[in-house]
Amino acid sequence: MGRPRGFDEEVVTAAAAELFAGRAYDGVSVDDLVQQLGVHRNSLYKTFGSKRGLYLAALRWHLDHRLPPLTEQLAAGAEVADDPALDLLLLAAVERAPRDVEVAALVTKAWQELDQALQRAPANHTDGTRSTALNALLGERLRARATAATTDPS
Template sequence: MGRPRGFDEEAVTAAAAALFAARAYDGVGVDDLVQQLGVHRNSLYKTFGSKRGLYLVALRWYSRHVLVPLADRLATGADTERCIADLVGRNDLDLLLLAAVERAPADAEVASVVAETLQLLQRALDRASADRGRITLSEILGERLRARAVFAPSDDDSVD
C-alpha cells in the first residue's frame, strides 16, 4: 500500500493555473512549480506525469472552475456590463489567452481545450448581448491583452 498523498491535488492544480496564468507555460520551470506549489518533484511527476501534464490538468481545471461559471453568469444576461468589465479588468482570461497564443499552436490537446472554452464564452456573450448589439470575445480578449501588456518605459528603456 502506497503512502497517502501529502498535498491537496485541487489546491495544487489551482495554484499551478494561477502561476501559468501569470507567467505562461514557457515562463514556468519545474523548479518554479516545486518551489511555488510546495510539492516535491517526485510527487509532482508521480501525480501529473510531467510539467505538460500538470499544465493540461490546470488548464482544464481553470476552464471548468473559472470560465464555465463566468460563462453561465454571462449567459443569464444579468449584469452583463459588470461581467465584461471583470473579463477585461481582472486576470480571469489570462491563462486562456496565453494558452491560445503560446501552447495551442503546438499542442493539439491544449488547442482543443482552448477552442471549446472560447466557443463556450462566445455563445454566452451572444446570448448576453443579443438585445444590445453583438459583443465579440475577440474584442474582450484584445482589451485584456492590451491591459496585460501596459508598459511604462523607464529612462533606460528609451530607444534612440
C-alpha cells in the first residue's frame, strides 16, 4: 500500500490557481510549482499528471470558487470594482485558450456565466450598459496587471 498523500489537494490546487493567476501558465515552471506549493515533483505528477493537469485543475477550482461571487455581484447590479478574480480567466483566455481546446471550453463557459449574470441584473441597466460595465471591468484588470508589471521590479 502506498504512502498517504502528504498534502491537501484542494489547498494545493487553490495555491496553484493563485500562482498561475499571477504569472500565467508559461511564467510558471514545474520547479516553481514544486517550490511554491511545497509538493514533491513525484507527488505533483502522481496527483495531477502534468503541469497542464494541475493548470486545468487550478482553472476549474478558480472558476468554481472565485468567479461565482463576482457573477453574483454582477447579477445584483452592484458596482464591481477592479477584481483580481478575473486575472486567471483573462490569462487563460489570451494565453492558453487559443491553443488548448479544454481551456477554451472552460473560458467560454465562464464568459457565458458572466453574460448570464449581466442578463439577470436589474432592468434599469440597458444591455449596452451591462456589456460596457463588464468590458470596463476586464479592461481595468488588464490595465492593473500591466501597470503592476511595469512598477514591480521583481
